Amino acid sequence: xxxxxxxxxxxxxxxxxxxxxxxxxxxxxxxxxxxxxxxxxxxxxxxxxxxxxxxxxxxxxxxxxxxxxxxxxxxxxxxxxxxxxxxxxxxxxxxxxxxxxxxxxxxxxxxxxxxxxxxxxxxxxxxxxxxxxxxxxxxxxxxxxxxxxxxxxxxxxxxxxxxxxxxxxxxxxxxxxxxxxxxxxxxxxxxxxxxxxxxxxxxxxxxxxxxxxxxxxxxxxxxxxxxxxxxxxxxxxxxxxxxxxxxxxxxxxxxxxxxxxxxxxxxxxxxxxxxxxxxxx
Amino acid sequence: xxxxxxxxxxxxxxxxxxxxxxxxxxxxxxxxxxxxxxxxxxxxxxxxxxxxxxxxxxxxxxxxxxxxxxxxxxxxxxxxxxxxxxxxxxxxxxxxxxxxxxxxxxxxxxxxxxxxxxxxxxxxxxxxxxxxxxxxxxxxxxxxxxxxxxxxxxxxxxxxxxxxxxxxxxxxxxxxxxxxxxxxxxxxxxxxxxxxxxxxxxxxxxxxxxxxxxxxxxxxxxxxxxxxxxxxxxxxxxxxxxxxxxxxxxxxxxxxxxxxxxxxxxxxxxxxxxxxx
Numbered sequence: 152x153x154x155x156x157x158x159x160x161x162x163x164x165x166x167x168x169x170x171x172x173x174x175x176x177x178x179x180x181x182x183x184x185x186x187x188x189x190x191x192x193x194x195x196x197x198x199x200x201x202x203x204x205x206x207x208x209x210x211x212x213x214x215x216x217x218x219x220x221x222x223x224x225x226x227x228x229x230x231x232x233x234x235x236x237x238x239x240x241x242x243x244x245x246x247x248x249x250x251x252x253x254x255x256x257x258x259x260x261x262x263x264x265x266x267x268x269x270x271x272x273x274x275x276x277x278x279x280x281x282x283x284x285x286x287x288x289x290x291x292x293x294x295x296x297x298x299x300x301x302x303x304x305x306x307x308x309x310x311x312x313x314x315x316x317x318x319x320x321x322x323x324x325x326x327x328x329x330x331x332x333x334x335x336x337x338x339x340x341x342x343x344x345x346x347x348x349x350x351x352x353x354x355x356x357x358x359x360x361x362x363x364x365x366x367x368x369x370x371x372x373x374x375x376x377x378x379x380x381x382x383x384x385x386x387x388x389x390x391x392x393x394x395x396x397x398x399x400x401x402x403x404x405x406x407x408x409x410x411x412x413x414x415x416x417x418x419x420x421x422x423x424x425x426x427x428x429x430x431x432x
Numbered sequence: 433x434x435x436x437x438x439x440x441x442x443x444x445x446x447x448x449x450x451x452x453x454x455x456x457x458x459x460x461x462x463x464x465x466x467x468x469x470x471x472x473x474x475x476x477x478x479x480x481x482x483x484x485x486x487x488x489x490x491x492x493x494x495x496x497x498x499x500x501x502x503x504x505x506x507x508x509x510x511x512x513x514x515x516x517x518x519x520x521x522x523x524x525x526x527x528x529x530x531x532x533x534x535x536x537x538x539x540x541x542x543x544x545x546x547x548x549x550x551x552x553x554x555x556x557x558x559x560x561x562x563x564x565x566x567x568x569x570x571x572x573x574x575x576x577x578x579x580x581x582x583x584x585x586x587x588x589x590x591x592x593x594x595x596x597x598x599x600x601x602x603x604x605x606x607x608x609x610x611x612x613x614x615x616x617x618x619x620x621x622x623x624x625x626x627x628x629x630x631x632x633x634x635x636x637x638x639x640x641x642x643x644x645x646x647x648x649x650x651x652x653x654x655x656x657x658x659x660x661x662x663x664x665x666x667x668x669x670x671x672x673x674x675x676x677x678x679x680x681x682x683x684x685x686x687x688x689x690x691x692x693x694x695x696x697x698x699x700x701x702x703x704x705x706x707x708x709x
Contacts, residue, residue, distance in 0.1 A: 329529050329532055333527065333529060335503075336501055337598060338523030338550045338551040338598065352537070426537075427578070431536065
């Protein structure tokens with residue numbers, strides 16, 4: 152390659168990178184515009200004390216009122232517990248359920264995907280329980296596991312677990328035969344093929360499964376705190392609604408949204424670090 | 433002319449065979465839906481032979497390689513390497529695929545070190561021989577890159593290094609250069625010729641490119657349309673010619689014409705079969 156070619160090639164890659172950087176900066180601008188517009192709309196229709204609200208505060212409080220409710224909750228707590236206690240207890244329920252699903256569901260899914268016998272034994276029952284609406288099981292769970300945290304953790308885990316198993320199982324099935332054959336003809340044992348080829352090849356699919364389950368998990372948190380509890384962030388929103396304290400309801404909703412969004416971002420960051428090769432076959 | 437017909441199953445070849453294929457056939461499915469991919473074929477490959485298998489698409493040449501690699505069992509017959517019947521994949525048979533068989537989660541060096549590590553060689557030693565092998569295929573400075581950071585040609589070099597580092601008895605290559613552009617392919621063909629001359633490996637190489645076969649092979653078999661019988665077998669001398677421009681000689685053109693003629697008949701048959709089906 153001549154010196155001129157090298158320069159040319161370098162300037163080309165430089166250009167491609169610059170173009171991509173500019174495009175993504177533009178994307179970020181557009182995204183923030185959407186958020187700003189939505190916020191402005193919220194601000195406008197509620198009046199925010201500056202003009203007559205289009206929607207009465209009891210239906211939709213202004214951004215300022217929600218912020219005020221948040222500050223007041225942060226200072227005085229809600230129904231005898233601090234706001235941090237409510238957030239903490241919800242996070243605890245969610246985190247225990249979610250980690251249990253990952254720690255048990257993913258290996259189980261890998262096993263089902265990789266082993267024919269285990270597949271025949273376990274896949275049909277898991278596919279059979281998947282379409283059951285888990286909310287319908289809530290009363291049963293309360294009877295079986297009591298009104299403590301156990302029943303709440305189980306109701307959150309109930310829909311997440313089969314999803315995790317199936318995501319891992321599908322990931323195993325979509326590993327390319329060629330990669331497995333390549334490993335076998337390099338002298339790899341069954342265990343080496345599994346641990347050093349199938350497992351890493353499955354990681355992108357597993358991460359996708361985890362990220363897709365987060366929103367379902369957060370939804371089930373609301374179900375979990377629907378009855379038989381006196382703390383938790385979803386419980387706070389639900390009880391506040393009974394008193395038409397829409398501002399408190401919204402504080403709870405925003406906190407849950409931030410929780411779900413934050414978790415998704417955190418796992419996405421982990422994904423980019425660990426499965427850097429994803430989608431670049 | 434620098435190719436001549438040869439009987440690949442002569443008594444001498446059978447006596448000296450490194451890899452022997454005996455009555456090997458493959459039929460997929462059963463009953464009325466059965467499709468014969470490979471009729472029973474016999475073939476002897478000697479130590480240090482570079483055998484190219486050319487044939488029309490769907491003639492079963494990849495099936496043949498898959499059976500020798502141990503990826504699928506034959507319906508009848510057997511493949512025997514050094515007196516042992518092949519039943520499963522093994523490190524003594526290195527395989528290079530067309531593309532997509534590298535491990536994207538491992539660096540180039542780790543990809544090449546995979547075989548030695550899998551065979552229980554200590555990490556440090558495996559890395560040293562992997563690095564040496566990468567130098568041999570001209571990728572010494574790309575050891576820490578991931579496969580997706582390399583061009584298609586470089587990825588195939590990694591694939592070749594990964595198979596060679598295990599020092600296999602036979603190298604099985606399934607159209608390794610089919611997805612590459614012409615320039616890269618020619619460059620890599622010269623490299624393969626050099627590596628083959630240095631290592632003296634026994635090679636079974638599947639290709640649909642007649643030029644590639646003439647340029648690389650010591651032996652060429654031409655397969656017929658499905659089910660792929662061995663239509664002709666040749667001893668070829670072009671690979672012994674050190675001139676990289678051997679492809680421009682009159683002998684090469686004549687040899688090419690002969691095989692093209694055979695293949696054209698077969699492609700027409702294959703098309704006719706498809707139209708009738």
